[in-house]
Amino acid sequence: MAWKVLKKLDEQDLNLFVECDGRMTYASDRNGLKPLLRGVTEFPEAFIKGFVADRYVGLAASYLLAHGRVEEIEAKFITDEACEFLDKYQIKYKFQKKLPKILNARKKAECPMEIMARNSGGVILFVEALKRQLMQGT
Numbered sequence: 001m002a003w004k005v006l007k008k009l010d011e012q013d014l015n016l017f018v019e020c021d022g023r024m025t026y027a028s029d030r031n032g033l034k035p036l037l038r039g040v041t042e043f044p045e046a047f048i049k050g051f052v053a054d055r056y057v058g059l060a061a062s063y064l065l066a067h068g069r070v071e072e073i074e075a076k077f078i079t080d081e082a083c084e085f086l087d088k089y090q091i092k093y094k095f096q097k098k099l100p101k102i103l104n105a106r107k108k109a110e111c112p113m114e115i116m117a118r119n120s121g122g123v124i125l126f127v128e129a130l131k132r133q134l135m136q137g138t
Contacts, residue, residue, distance in 0.1 A: 003094070005053040006074035017053040018046055018070075025050060033060055033113055034134050040068035041131060057082050057095070058102035060117040063126045066091060077102075081118075 008017045008024075016035055018026040025046035028035035036054070040047050047068030054061060057075040062082040065073055066089050073086065078095040079102060086093050102111040113130070120126035 003053075003074055004072070005051045006076065006094075006096075007053075009053050009055060009076070014053075015055050018050045019052075020046065020048070020050040033064065033130065036061060036064045037127070037130055037134055040064050041127070044068060056099075056102055057093070058099075058111065058114045058117075059085055060102075060111070060113040060126070060130070062086055062091075063117050063120075063123045064130075067123050067127050079114075081114075 005017055005019050009015065012027070014027050014029050015031055016026070016028040016039070017024065018039065026039045026043055028039070047070050049069065049071045051072045051074070052065060052070050053074045055076045057065070057073060057078045059079065059081045062085045066085070070091060072092040075093065075095040077097050077099050078093065079099050083093070102114050103109065104111050116129065117126050120129055
């Protein structure tokens with residue numbers, strides 16, 4: 001299977017890579033949702049109709065990628081819940097491995113951002129709540 005952008009994560013030691021029209025438009029080596037949130041809210045043109053490579057795509061990341069109006073996603077790891085959401089919104093995706101859920105940093109429980117996404121009431125409400133939570137003081 002040919003991977004358009006996922007290989008660039010390892011080549012460039014990144015966690016997030018976005019490409020539009022064959023050129024890199026956004027990238028981050030940081031973990032978590034904050035770089036993705038910052039990208040889709042502060043640099044939306046970098047994501048529109050883009051091809052995104054991300055290491056972990058759960059429901060929360062899927063909401064952000066839908067908000068960014070991406071065309072296709074390549075993930076190292078993805079959850080069933082993310083796949084269901086992406087199918088519903090007709091966003092193409094490929095993945096290397098499916099996980100039952102995204103875990104928190106200590107790997108002891110489900111990531112709280114996944115729970116927040118599930119209980120948010122939809123993409124726009126989740127993005128606004130996440131901005132309030134993650135972007136305070138930055």
